[in-house]
Amino acid sequence: MTEDLALYIHWPFCLAKCPYCDFNSHVRDRIDQTRFANALRRELATEAARLGRRRLTSVFFGGGTPSLMDPSTVGALLDDAARWFDPADAIEVTLEANPTSIEAGRLSDYRSAGVNRVSIGIQSLDETALRALGRQHSAQEAVAALALARRLFNRVSFDLIYARPNQDLASWRAELRAALAIAADHLSLYQLTIEPATQFEALFRQGRIVLPDEDTAAALYDATGEECARVGLEAYEISNYARPGEESRHNLTYWRYLDYTGIGPGAHGRITADGALRATRRHRAPEPWAERVERDGHGLTADDAIPADERAREALLMGLRLTEGIDVARFCERTGRTIAQSVDAGVLRQCIQEGYIQQTEERLIATREGRIRLDALLAALVN
Ligand SMILES: C[S@@+](CC[C@H](N)C(=O)[O-])C[C@H]1O[C@@H](n2cnc3c(N)ncnc32)[C@H](O)[C@@H]1O
Ligand code: SF4
Structure with missing residues (x-):
């Protein structure tokens, strides 16, 4: 599909x-x-x-x-x-x-x-x-x-x-x-x-x-x-x-780390092609971007398969911004990694104890207290 x-x-x-x-x-x-x-x-x-x-x-x-x-x-x-x-x-x-x-x-x-x-x-x-x-x-x-x-x-x-x-x-x-x-x-x-x-x-x-x-x-x-x-x-x-x-x-x-494409100067995309997730990026400066499109039909400067570790990191950075948090099953399917493989176990335990993160079988969620300090939290948590 x-x-x-x-x-x-x-x-x-x-x-x-x-x-x-x-x-x-x-x-x-x-x-x-x-x-x-x-x-x-x-x-x-x-x-x-x-x-x-x-x-x-x-x-x-x-x-x-x-x-x-x-x-x-x-x-x-x-x-x-x-x-x-x-x-x-x-x-x-x-x-x-x-x-x-x-x-x-x-x-x-x-x-x-x-x-x-x-x-x-x-x-x-x-x-x-x-x-x-x-x-x-x-x-x-x-x-x-x-x-x-x-x-x-x-x-x-x-x-x-x-x-x-x-x-x-x-x-x-x-x-x-x-x-x-x-x-x-x-x-x-x-x-x-x-x-x-x-x-x-x-x-x-x-x-x-x-x-x-x-x-x-x-x-x-x-x-x-x-x-x-x-x-x-x-x-x-x-x-x-x-x-x-x-x-x-x-x-x-x-934020749910699903497929999107971006066109125009500097636009990013995350696209599934042949079963692999790819990161696309386009030339940032407007006129050189237009020249490339006129010459090649597109202004792509990067189109790379995203390694599993990086997929997991991106999905965590995006998903923990949401109040609904991360759907764990979807995370595994999309990244090829479990949550346990993708975060520092000690930091996660501490975040849960201190009320910054909630973990259930279905979801991983940053609490309101966690979301206030999300940047610091992610820096410590994500491998
Ligand atoms: C792509 S921008 C702009 C949309 C539109 N050009 C405008 O300025 O109304 C999207 C939003 O990011 C926010 N933004 C941009 N730079 C920011 C900054 N340094 N700190 C906080 N918000 C920022 C602004 O609220 C802005 O409306
Ligand atoms: S320069 Fe001003 S008007 Fe233009 S995108 Fe940034 S915030 Fe919006």
């Missing part, structure tokens, strides 16, 4: 580079829409020929800023995907959108093109914070874009960044409550991280940005879970909250 497939499509351009962001995103005076549309379509066709027909469960347009894509490109890619694959009845088609007024104006065209879920990068409802984050929109614009999206789409999510410099518990609670009052059934709430080679990293090194200390960050995280739960949004992943049934099916594919 062939595996179900999730499809990620990367649009690598933004209006401006946000000072905290290390995603594969680039600013250009003029974007050659036709060239990038053709290259994405060509790479999708090449990938489809190699994968064969599969049931397609989700498509995700991510970025960069996919709301800068011509809606006709989104439509053409979705038509292609429906031709090459077998779309599931309840296929989820998400597009990440920034809430500037120009982009909001295109939302209804995206709906006509086949998008049925949008994820809006609001980041904050506080004007001063938006400026500090280098955003190109006001809070008012963001709220208007969200209201419009909610009128057009049944499924709408938005992103906020918290644990920002100088943010205290009371002000975050107030901001989050305001956000929850206008939220639909899904939210992504990220603690600010300082990423390498960003402007924020330089400011952080100079001491011009100070992040909340560990205790404050933990208190902010707890408050976030509490406030969301109060309105029925459950934490189903470290940074993602949804009404049960409204989880992002596309992102669940990553």
Whole structure:
């Protein structure tokens, strides 16, 4: 039986580079829409020929800023995907959108093109914070874009960044409550991280940005879970909250370590081919990627079978982010390793005793206490 497939499509351009962001995103005076549309379509066709027909469960347009894509490109890619694959009845088609007024104006065209879920990068409802984050929109614009999206789409999510410099518990609670009052059934709430080679990293090194200390960050995280739960949004992943049934099916594919392919600059994939799981990666820089696609039909720079140890490591890193944890039987089938073969037995015992991990015959789960310190936990636990 062939595996179900999730499809990620990367649009690598933004209006401006946000000072905290290390995603594969680039600013250009003029974007050659036709060239990038053709290259994405060509790479999708090449990938489809190699994968064969599969049931397609989700498509995700991510970025960069996919709301800068011509809606006709989104439509053409979705038509292609429906031709090459077998779309599931309840296929989820998400597009990440920034809430500037120009982009909001295109939302209804995206709906006509086949998008049925949008994820809006609001980041904050506080004007001063938006400026500090280098955003190109006001809070008012963001709220208007969200209201419009909610009128057009049944499924709408938005992103906020918290644990920002100088943010205290009371002000975050107030901001989050305001956000929850206008939220639909899904939210992504990220603690600010300082990423390498960003402007924020330089400011952080100079001491011009100070992040909340560990205790404050933990208190902010707890408050976030509490406030969301109060309105029925459950934490189903470290940074993602949804009404049960409204989880992002596309992102669940990553965390459950199932098959997905990624096309576009820098996109990754994890694909079963001839019974082996392979890791694919594509050229990161947009123009060289397009040149490769024009020359070879694809921009692949890596396409490697993943060794069993690495499969187990990846499945643990992904699965322990989820509140549901890891399905042990599925883990063994997918990785060719048991949990016992993949973790340090002494560390696991200690994590269970200290309440960071729960283990049953069916599942391995990081508890809420465990998820708060997941990075440290995984570093010690995973072989
Ligand atoms: C691919 S990005 C962006 C989507 C869209 N371009 C936007 O900015 O609205 C996905 C999300 O990652 C989050 N993010 C990016 N960099 C981050 C950082 N350094 N710390 C925390 N969250 C971050 C932001 O919330 C962002 O909306
Ligand atoms: S946060 Fe979004 S808009 Fe800002 S640079 Fe990153 S991808 Fe682009």
